Amino acid sequence: MVDIFIENMKITEESNQSEYNEICNNLYQFNVNATNELLSKPGKDINLYLRDESGKAIGGLFCETWLYGLYLDVFWIDENYRHKGYGILMLTEAERQGKKLGCTFAHTCTFSYQSLDFYVNAGYEIFGINDEYPDGIKQYFLKKKFK
Template sequence: MSDIIFENIKITLESNDTDYEEVCNNLYQYNVRATNELLKKPGKDINLYLKDESGKAMGGLFCETWLYGLYLDVFWIADEYRHKGYGKVMLTEAERLGKELGCTFAHTCTFTYQSPEFYKNMGYEIFGVNDEYPDGIKQYFLKKKL
């Protein structure tokens, strides 16, 4: 892409080390103001790890809390530890901790090749689907009241 000049302002792919952080920080500050600081509530991350006997991470569930919601961002468990109940225990604990912080709901997204059935079995309901991906892949948006 070549730069686009619009009223003496440039639209470009070019950036430096601080551009990304500056844009994200400014968006965050705008959102905090626009929500009367509710965006910061409760504002604590919940990061759970599944570790083997040696202390190696074999899985993790990383969550953010904002607007009194628990957002399940990253959830992965190594193949050899799947279908043994660890995911259910981790998700239940994240929900408990989120509720303890004041969250009233949890939400996430997942793809057909990941775990929509797992979330549905854990009480999550699908409230949106993006079916524009190739090869029949769908992205599901799910939520659950805590």
């Protein structure tokens, strides 16, 4: 564990969940105030699950909405169920729900070893690339304006 002392203060890795939550909530509240409450709009999460016949979750798409944007945060489907059209159905449904809430665009990021082609084929446009990772790995930032 690292502890760095500066005057009467200490920088440490020591933590607990309530302090973590408090700091995150304080940042969120600062951002809501700084954006005249736009950050909190529409402010509803969209979480979709792909379930097999037994009810087991074999995929999920977890999204947040803020500043009238739909952020695709986590999107994963079990390898045995990929390339069967489930992903585009889930993405289309998340976009539909986002539009219904008032979102005017969607955005996400993906790595070069993940699903860049999937997003591009779904109408997403690359607006940034981070190519500082080792072994030629790139991170792509994508967006899609809703019509």
